[in-house]
Amino acid sequence: MASERDDGIDRDVLRRVGEASVLILISLADGPKHGYALIRDIKELADVELGPGTLYGALDRLERLGLIEQLPAEDRRHPYRIMAPGAAALRVHLDSLERVSAAGRLRLQLGGI
Amino acid sequence: MEESRATRLIAGALRCYPARWRRRHADEAAELATLLIRDGTPAGSIALSYLAGATREWLTPRPSRRLSTVACALLLAACSLGVSVELAASAAPAKAASTSQPHGHARCRPDLPQPAPGAVPAISHSPLALREPVHDKSC
Numbered sequence: 001m002a003s004e005r006d007d008g009i010d011r012d013v014l015r016r017v018g019e020a021s022v023l024i025l026i027s028l029a030d031g032p033k034h035g036y037a038l039i040r041d042i043k044e045l046a047d048v049e050l051g052p053g054t055l056y057g058a059l060d061r062l063e064r065l066g067l068i069e070q071l072p073a074e075d076r077r078h079p080y081r082i083m084a085p086g087a088a089a090l091r092v093h094l095d096s097l098e099r100v101s102a103a104g105r106l107r108l109q110l111g112g113i
Numbered sequence: 114m115e116e117s118r119a120t121r122l123i124a125g126a127l128r129c130y131p132a133r134w135r136r137r138h139a140d141e142a143a144e145l146a147t148l149l150i151r152d153g154t155p156a157g158s159i160a161l162s163y164l165a166g167a168t169r170e171w172l173t174p175r176p177s178r179r180l181s182t183v184a185c186a187l188l189l190a191a192c193s194l195g196v197s198v199e200l201a202a203s204a205a206p207a208k209a210a211s212t213s214q215p216h217g218h219a220r221c222r223p224d225l226p227q228p229a230p231g232a233v234p235a236i237s238h239s240p241l242a243l244r245e246p247v248h249d250k251s252c
Contacts, residue, residue, distance in 0.1 A: 035145045052145050052159055053166025056138055060170075076140045 013065065014093035020050055020058040025082060025090045028068060034077040035059075062086065119156035120147075126163035134170050 014022055027033060027041045035055055042050050050058075059080060062068045067086030071079045082090070123146040127139050146159045 035141060036148045039145075039149070051162030051165070052142060052149065053162035053164070053169075055145075056134075056142060057166050057169050060134075073141075076144050078141060 012092050012096050013067075013089045015096070017061060017065070018058065019048070020054050021062055022090070022093060023048060023050070024055070024058050024062060024080075025067065025086055028080060028082040029087065029090060032071055032079040032081040034074070034079045036077070038080070116150075119150055122156050122160045123163065126160040126167065129164060129167035130170055131167075134167075 014025070023042045023046055024038060027038050027045060033041060035052065039050050039052070039055060042048055059068070059070075063070060063080075066083065067089055068080050068082050071081055120143075123143060127135065127142055130139070142163065146156070146163075149159055150156050
């Protein structure tokens with residue numbers, strides 16, 4: 001684990017990108033989607049209403065980070081696809097959330113609350 | 114009528130984005146807004162979301178903007194270096210001329226009347242001017 005950290009392999013690059021970006025990556029994890037499909041899927045998945053302005057900001061950020069890519073347009077809609085570094089970053093972020101979540105649950109148990 | 118008002122509202126919000134963003138996303142963003150309005154999302158909240166996005170877009174530093182900043186800084190540095198070189202070049206002949214005269218006499222102006230030893234300066238002279246005869250003693 002420590003050696004992985006030293007190599008920077010499991011560095012959580014998604015820690016500072018915001019919730020919208022993480023939700024987009026989760027939504028794209030099962031296949032490419034365009035903006036409207038992303039908004040609908042995220043609403044269903046996490047009960048979060050992503051505004052279109054927030055969506056495009058997050059898509060641009062993720063693309064700049066090399067985590068997703070824009071595919072050729074279908075009609076006027078551009079689908080987006082998660083790339084290998086994006087999938088790896090999402091895995092690391094979800095692992096990190098799981099560790100924090102487990103620690104939180106354990107502390108709640110120990111505290112008897 | 115209501116639909117065209119909503120369309121105008123969204124179009125107005127999309128115009129607030131930088132041109133680079135509009136070229137890339139504007140068509141798709143307008144279509145997405147139409148679909149969301151059809152689903153029942155108020156046009157006002159979509160427009161507000163786009164306005165907030167446009168603000169973020171303008172405030173986010175871009176590599177190209179950083180590059181242009183660096184280019185401007187380099188240009189400015191080059192200009193100031195050019196001015197410094199120009200100044201140095203124009204100062205060089207004067208310095209060369211001053212070396213032909215005895216040291217310390219370069220500031221002396223033979224055309225100006227020299228104060229007589231022990232003469233009292235005029236009352237209108239500033240304190241700084243009163244100190245000047247000290248330099249003039251070297252002449």
